[in-house]
Amino acid sequence: xxxxxxxxxxxxxxxxxxxxxxxxxxxxxxxxxxxxxxxxxxxxxxxxxxxxxxxxxxxxxxxxxxxxxxxxxxxxxxxxxxxxxxxxxxxxxxxxxxxxxxxxxxxxxxxxxxxxxxxxxxxxxxxxxxxxxxxxxxxxxxxxxxxxxxxxxxxxxxxxxxxxxxxxxxxxxxxxxxxxxxxxxxxxxxxxxxxxxxxxxxxxxxxxxxxxxxxxxxxxxxxxxxxxxxxxxxxxxxxxxxxxxxxxxxxxxxxxxxxxxxxxxxxxxxxxxxxxxxxxxxxxxxxxxxxxxxxxxxxxxxxxxxxxxxxxxxxxxxxxxxxxxxxxxxxxxxxxxxxxxxxxxxxxxxxxxxxxxxxxxxxxxxxxxxxxxxxxxxxxxxx
Amino acid sequence: xxxxxxxxxxxxxxxxxxxxxxxxxxxxxxxxxxxxxxxxxxxxxxxxxxxxxxxxxxxxxxxxxxxxxxxxxxxxxxxxxxxxxxxxxxxxxxxxxxxxxxxxxxxxxxxxxxxxxxxxxxxxxxxxxxxxxxxxxxxxxxxxxxxxxxxxxxxxxxxxxxxxxxxxxxxxxxxxxxxxxxxxxxxxxxxxxxxxxxxxxxxxxxxxxxxxxxxxxxxxxxxxxxxxxxxxxxxxxxxxxxxxxxxxxxxxxxxxxxxxxxxxxxxxxxxxxxxxxxxxxxxxxxxxxxxxxxxxxxxxxxxxxxxxxxxxxxxxxxxxxxxxxxxxxxxxxxxxxxxxxxxxxxxxxxxxxxxxxxxxxxxxxxxxxxxxxxxxxxxxxxx
Numbered sequence: 001x002x003x004x005x006x007x008x009x010x011x012x013x014x015x016x017x018x019x020x021x022x023x024x025x026x027x028x029x030x031x032x033x034x035x036x037x038x039x040x041x042x043x044x045x046x047x048x049x050x051x052x053x054x055x056x057x058x059x060x061x062x063x064x065x066x067x068x069x070x071x072x073x074x075x076x077x078x079x080x081x082x083x084x085x086x087x088x089x090x091x092x093x094x095x096x097x098x099x100x101x102x103x104x105x106x107x108x109x110x111x112x113x114x115x116x117x118x119x120x121x122x123x124x125x126x127x128x129x130x131x132x133x134x135x136x137x138x139x140x141x142x143x144x145x146x147x148x149x150x151x152x153x154x155x156x157x158x159x160x161x162x163x164x165x166x167x168x169x170x171x172x173x174x175x176x177x178x179x180x181x182x183x184x185x186x187x188x189x190x191x192x193x194x195x196x197x198x199x200x201x202x203x204x205x206x207x208x209x210x211x212x213x214x215x216x217x218x219x220x221x222x223x224x225x226x227x228x229x230x231x232x233x234x235x236x237x238x239x240x241x242x243x244x245x246x247x248x249x250x251x252x253x254x255x256x257x258x259x260x261x262x263x264x265x266x267x268x269x270x271x272x273x274x275x276x277x278x279x280x281x282x283x284x285x286x287x288x289x290x291x292x293x294x295x296x297x298x299x300x301x302x303x304x305x306x307x308x309x310x311x312x313x314x315x316x317x318x319x320x321x322x323x324x325x326x327x328x329x330x331x332x333x334x335x336x337x338x339x340x341x342x343x344x345x346x347x348x349x350x351x352x353x354x355x356x357x358x359x360x361x362x363x364x365x366x367x368x369x370x371x372x373x374x375x376x377x378x379x380x381x382x383x
Numbered sequence: 384x385x386x387x388x389x390x391x392x393x394x395x396x397x398x399x400x401x402x403x404x405x406x407x408x409x410x411x412x413x414x415x416x417x418x419x420x421x422x423x424x425x426x427x428x429x430x431x432x433x434x435x436x437x438x439x440x441x442x443x444x445x446x447x448x449x450x451x452x453x454x455x456x457x458x459x460x461x462x463x464x465x466x467x468x469x470x471x472x473x474x475x476x477x478x479x480x481x482x483x484x485x486x487x488x489x490x491x492x493x494x495x496x497x498x499x500x501x502x503x504x505x506x507x508x509x510x511x512x513x514x515x516x517x518x519x520x521x522x523x524x525x526x527x528x529x530x531x532x533x534x535x536x537x538x539x540x541x542x543x544x545x546x547x548x549x550x551x552x553x554x555x556x557x558x559x560x561x562x563x564x565x566x567x568x569x570x571x572x573x574x575x576x577x578x579x580x581x582x583x584x585x586x587x588x589x590x591x592x593x594x595x596x597x598x599x600x601x602x603x604x605x606x607x608x609x610x611x612x613x614x615x616x617x618x619x620x621x622x623x624x625x626x627x628x629x630x631x632x633x634x635x636x637x638x639x640x641x642x643x644x645x646x647x648x649x650x651x652x653x654x655x656x657x658x659x660x661x662x663x664x665x666x667x668x669x670x671x672x673x674x675x676x677x678x679x680x681x682x683x684x685x686x687x688x689x690x691x692x693x694x695x696x697x698x699x700x701x702x703x704x705x706x707x708x709x710x711x712x713x714x715x716x717x718x719x720x721x722x723x724x725x726x727x728x729x730x731x732x733x734x735x736x737x738x739x740x741x742x743x744x745x746x747x748x749x750x751x752x753x754x755x756x757x758x759x760x761x762x763x764x765x766x
Contacts, residue, residue, distance in 0.1 A: 047693030047701045047717070077689055079702065079718040112686025113719050216694045218686075289672070289753075290761050297762030303495025303601075306460055310430030311599045318430045319462065334430070335462040336496050370672075370762075372755035378673050379680030379753075 002137025002153035005164030007187040008032045008227025011136035013143030016124020018072035018110075018117055024143035025072040026121065028128040029183050030097060031065055035228035038064035039195035040105065041203045043220035049076030050083040051106040052219060054090065058105050062192030064225055065103040067183055068093045068128075069144050070121060071168070073110040076218040085116050092122045096129035107181045107221040109146055109168065141166035144181050147377060149257055154249040158242045160232035161188035167250040169257075180207060180254060182222040184246060187230035190239060198240040199224045206247035209279070209365045210255055211286040222247075255366045260373030263295050265350045266366055271322075273359035277314035281354060282365030284308045292370035298345035300325040305354060306334070315358040322355035385520025385536035388547030390570040391415045391610025394519035396526030399507020401455035401493075401500055407526035408455040409504065411511040412566050413480060414448055418611035421447035422578035423488065424586050426603035432459035433466040434489040435602060437473065441488050445575030447608055448486040450566055451476045451511075452527050453504060454551070456493040459601040468499050475505045479512035490564045490604040492529055492551065524549035527564050530760065532640055537632040541625045543615035544571035550633040563590060563637060565605040567629060570613035573622060581623040582607045589630035592662070592748045593638055594669040605630075638749045643756030646678050648733045649749055654705075656742035660697035664737060665748030667691045675753035681728035683708040688737060689717070698741040705738035 004011050009031055016026040031038075040059035042052050058064060068089055075082050086106050094101040108116070131139075141151040148168050155164040169180035190198070203222055224243065234242075255264050267285050272278035285291065288308040294301035302323045309321060323331035328343045330336075350369075368374075387394050392414055399409040414421075423442035425435050441447060451472055458465050469489050477484040491499070514522075524534040531551050538547040552563035573581070586605055607626065617625075638647050650668050655661035668674065671691040677684035685706045692704060706714035711726045713719075733752075751757075 045690055045693035046695075046699075047689045047704075074686070077686055077714065077717055077719070079716070082718075112684075112689065113714070216690060218690050218693060287670075289757075293758050293761030295762075296758065299762065301495075303457070303460055306430045306495065307428055307599060307601050310428040310601060312429075316429075321430075331460065331496070333462070334460055335465075336460070370758055372758045374672075375676050375679065375753055375755045375758060378676030379682065 002141050002164055002166045003029045003183050003185045004134050004137035005155040006162040006185045006227060008229030009185045010132040010134050011140040012128040012131035012133065013136065013139030014124060014128050014131055017120035018070055025070055026124040026128055027069040027140035027143040028093065028132065029067045029140055030132055031225045031227050033227055035189060035226060036063040036065050036103060037190060037192040037195055037226040038062060039192060039199045039224045041199055041222045043217055045216045045218050047077065047218050049074050049108060049219040050078055050086040051075055051108045052221060053083060054086045055105040055107065055221060058102060061102065063103050064105050064223065065099045066093050066097055067105045067107065067223055068125060069107040069181055070116065071109050071144050071146050073108060073114055073116045074112045074219050075108040075116050076112040078115055082115060085118055088118065089121060089125065092125040096126055105223055109144065109181055109219055112218060137166065144168040147259055152250055152253040154246050156242045156246045158234065158238065161186060161230040161234060163242045163246050165246055165250060167254060169254045180220055182250060184224040184243065186226045187228065188226055188239060189228040189231065189233040190226045194236055195224050195226055198243045201240055202244040202247040206244065206251040209363065210251050211283055211365055211367050255368060258368040259377045260371045261368035262371055263350050263369035264348055264366065265295060265352065265368060266364060267352045267354065268362065268364045269354045269356065270362045271355040271357045271359060272361040273315040275361045275363055278361050278363035280312050281309055281314050281356065282363050284312045285352065285354060286365045286367035289370055295350055296369035296371050300330055300340045300343040300345060302331040305352060306331065309354060314356060316356040320357040322357065324353040326351050385524050385547055385549045386412045386566050386568045387517050387520035388538040389545040389568045389610060391612030392568045393515040393517050394523040395511040395514035395516065396519065396522030397507060397511050397514055400503035401453055408453055409507040409511055410452045410523035410526040411476065411515065412450045412523055413515055414608045414610050416610055418572060418609060419446040419448050419486060420573060420575040420578055420609040421445060422575060422582045422607045424582055424605045426600055428599045428601050430460065430601050432457050432491060432602040433461055433469040434458055434491045435604060436466060437469045438488040438490065438604060441485060444485065446486050447488050447606065448482040449476050449480055450488045450490065450606055451508060452490040452564055454492050454527050454529050456491060456497055456499045457495045457602050458491040458499050459495040461498055465498060468501055471501065472504060472508065475508040479509055488606055492527065492564055492602050495601060520549065527551040530642055535633055535636040537629050539625045539629045541617065541621065544569060544613040544617060546625045546629050548629055548633060550637060552637045563603055565633060567607040567626065569609045570611065571609055571622060572611040572614065572616040573609045577619055578607050578609055581626045584623055585627040585630040589627065589634040592746065593634050594666055594748055594750050638751060641751040642760045643754045644751035645754055646733050646752035647731055647749065648678060648735060648751060649747060650735045650737065651745065651747045652737045652739065653745045654738040654740045654742060655744040656698040658744045658746055661744050661746035662748065663695050664692055664697045664739065665746050667695045668735065668737060669748045669750035672753055678733055679752035679754050683713055683723045683726040683728060685714045688735060689714065692737060697739060699739040703740040705740065707736040709734050
């Protein structure tokens with residue numbers, strides 16, 4: 001299950017005392033080899049947390065022996081002292097495992113602008129190292145939760161090898177990744193460069209197209225580690241598809257657990273002149289607060305879809321736009337189409353199809369509705 | 384008072400039966416001359432309502448004798464029949480006043496995608512024409528309200544002439560104008576080209592920098608009409624400043640009445656390399672739902688300001704960013720600054736200062752907090 005589904009990996013999840021409420025807050029994932037190939041994708045936010053700056057450096061080498069992740073603090077906007085904290089954490093992991101710190105990736109999530117309680121964290125690293133188990137994947141997934149209501153894991157069994165993973169993320173979900181920490185593991189034999197291209201291709205159409213609230217985190221990290229323990233060397237396209245399927249599964253789990261949401265909204269843009277334009281239009285619709293409120297109220301308010309499309313630079317003629325909500329074409333050629341009362345909005349999933357009538361390209365963006373619960377979760381306490 | 388403060392103008396506001404609840408919903412503003420110079424600025428949304436398409440054409444001539452405005456329906460996404468409705472409305476006004484329809488501007492606000500009840504509307508035009516009065520400005524301002532809780536008017540008395548106006552707008556407030564209908568009138572003698580440059584300069588730093596919810600309307604219209612009745616020909620810079628001051632006053636009234644808001648948030652970006660970059664950063668902060676929720680909860684969460692800045696392409700070094708909330712520099716050089724408990728968040732106005740430390744340019748953007756009331760207002764019924 002989770003990051004320990006693939007052979008060669010052990011993991012642990014413990015309560016180190018970083019979170020004041022005593023919940024699990026420290027996870028360790030260790031690649032026992034024989035290979036240590038790895039790839040990573042990080043937030044495109046220019047304000048990057050210390051662990052992101054550190055792990056970007058580690059991943060340049062293409063080799064990762066362990067990943068240590070903490071919830072309870074983002075270690076972002078903490079300057080040079082914060083970076084030293086990340087470095088010390090990697091060193092402690094390396095010491096406990098007899099590895100080099102240069103191959104230890106670090107990821108953090110929680111409140112920005114606070115130093116981590118390093119005494120508790122470093123002692124926790126030792127405890128986690130002692131608790132490593134080939135069945136530790138579940139506990140690791142639990143320890144990285146912040147406002148997540150459930151922990152998220154997924155596994156894809158491929159031809160002779162396995163790809164598994166865990167993810168956390170429930171708010172600040174936006175393009176260029178979301179506030180998400182994701183660790184994927186596989187026992188396939190895949191060199192770092194191929195891991196990198198598979199991971200980039202997969203995140204581009206999965207995690208990057210989850211846009212729950214338009215807010216981009218300082219800490220997003222998606223890592224893919226390969227142990228080679230299955231001794232299977234998969235064909236690149238097949239491996240890339242396994243990674244994509246895994247990422248798609250986890251990304252949808254993030255959408256379904258988004259803070260305060262009552263609807264999961266699938267926006268499919270079709271008939272676009274280019275994929276980039278399809279994505280631009282999808283994001284514009286996904287970020288329209290008025291539409292997100294309307295869908296929360298089960299109101300198939302297609303006018304708000306059209307106004308969102310109208311703010312983009314994509315190729316379209318306003319008099320040729322078509323919009324379907326839950327497969328009812330409520331807007332045809334820029335005007336009233338089928339009767340909006342035909343749209344059944346009772347279910348959690350809402351499907352919007354926006355046809356730009358300008359080409360053949362498509363893209364799918366996922367978002368959530370905007371609810372009083374979202375406001376409450378994000379105003380009642382610092383997060 | 385409103386659009387009738389300047390000499391030469393009459394106005395009316397009546398209930399034509401467009402709104403189902405019987406509230407006033409039709410306003411008429413007439414320029415009695417001697418001059419009919421006018422300028423207009425319209426939504427930059429590419430999905431434009433029929434009255435916007437019509438009025439853009441009218442304004443190309445630089446002469447406007449009357450403006451007819453309705454609430455209760457946006458007449459957007461209504462295709463050729465909707466455009467004919469707008470045309471018929473202008474013709475009816477022209478007939479009632481003995482003018483040319485080519486000099487009658489039309490503006491509408493309300494739900495997108497519905498045809499207007501033309502029988503009621505056209506009869507209402509006749510009633511409004513009969514009710515025109517040099518004291519009708521207040522009633523006109525009331526008739527254009529939608530979800531506005533109060534009507535908005537302002538007057539600037541300049542040297543020998545007056546500039547006055549009315550505005551409506553409470554949601555869908557965003558750049559490239561908001562869902563706002565604004566009519567400004569003056570009795571100064573100003574040719575159309577000068578009106579145009581004064582109006583564009585004024586809206587660029589006032590209405591265009593109100594970004595309540597990031598949603599851009601299909602119907603935004605700001606008109607400036609000059610009667611010349613004062614026989615004063617003002618110096619251009621002085622006139623431009625009077626128009627700017629009037630627009631700033633009305634824009635702030637829109638912010639203060641934004642749907643469901645409990646905070647008015649003034650975001651001042653300083654130290655920017657260019658004004659465009661200052662605006663880009665200000666908008667990014669203004670549109671960060673997580674920050675807007677935090678401010679609603681009176682939480683001076685500067686980390687969310689930094690993450691918003693980090694998503695822009697503006698010139699800055701993350702380790703040089705400074706952020707003040709209500710004048711307390713809670714973030715200095717990208718790290719924790721003064722104690723956040725010093726920030727007094729009890730009042731409705733919140734001031735955020737973001738110092739990019741990259742130049743000398745500045746910009747101010749206004750927004751609101753994100754509240755459960757906003758969600759309720761925009762999910763409980765179609766608007």
